[in-house]
Amino acid sequence: MGAGGRTSVPPSPKKPEFNPLKRVPCSKPPFTLCQIKKAIPPHCFKRFVLRSFSYLIYDLVLASLFYYVATNYFPSLPQPLPYVAWPIYWAMQGCIFTAFWALAHECGHQAFSDYQWLDDTIGFILHTFLLTPYFSLKYSHRRHHSNTGSLERDEVFVPKKKSALKWWAKHFNNPLGRFLEISIQLTLGWPLYLLFNITGPPYDWLACHYDPYGPIFSDRQRLQIYVSDAGMLFTFSCWPKG
Ligand SMILES: [Zn+2]
Known part of the structure; x- marks a missing residue:
């Protein structure tokens, strides 16, 4: 030990101040949107009506099955099992209904088929069933996608x-x-x-x-x-x- 048993602690070097803004890309990226699109295989942009309908039918079958099981079998469950079964049903059916919502959302982007009238019809039916105003959202939502994350122009989640x-x-x-x-x-x-x-x-x-x-x-x-x-x-x- 040194004099008097006390050691002097050397002052730690001051940490450079962390500036989070330095990690934020502020300049344009070295590629364009067009180049990204070209890098994606062309078949990814093709819309197939039959495949789109197969997703819709798949979800319809699942939703009907869940509903059938819940309404026919849950009432005869011994107490307190219904208190467990119904929340599980709500969560599972909620996932399927979200799939309907997502399909209608794709219709709003005209990704369901090559026919706008068909996309609007399917999208309108599905979104209306889920209490979402289809055309209202279709128009506002497009501005969201073209300005996502913009402090000035995003339409849904404007960063504060x-x-x-x-x-x-x-x-x-x-x-x-x-x-x-x-x-x-x-x-x-x-x-x-x-x-x-x-x-x-x-x-x-x-x-x-x-x-x-x-x-x-x-x-x-x-x-x-x-x-x-x-x-x-x-x-x-x-x-x-x-
Ligand atoms: Zn979208």
Whole structure:
């Protein structure tokens, strides 16, 4: 030991300050979108009506099977098994219904077939069944894909600047907070987005997907927004009463 049993600790060299912005690519990538498309085999861009319908029928069969098993066998299960069986059914049927939603979403991108009238018909039926306004989403969603992640032009998930975060945001920056945020996003996020444009870009007035005169849509799209709304009303009218 040295004098007095004390050792002097040399000051640790100051760590260079971490700048996350240095990791963010700000310049254009050394390739174009066109080059990426050319690198993908041409058959990947081909649409086959029969194959598309096979996915739809596959999902229909599964959904019908789940429904049949649940409604015919669950009521005769001994207590408390129904309390376990029904949530499992909801989760499984939810996955299949999400597959319907994804198929309708592909119709909105005209990826289901080469015929727009067929894509719009299938997409409209499936999305309307799931209470999603097909044409409204089709038009707004296209802008989302062409501007994904843009602070100025994204249509669905506009990233927030740090300065725009509310005072309570820092309290959610932990595992429990993120769990709560994700839970709210997965349950209320979708209807709140459609109704009130939550997480969407700012507009001069309320950007509601059910409003044919809303600022999201152009004049030539408004008639189809009425059609989407009529589909929603029809679905609601089919719900069991009482
Ligand atoms: Zn999409």
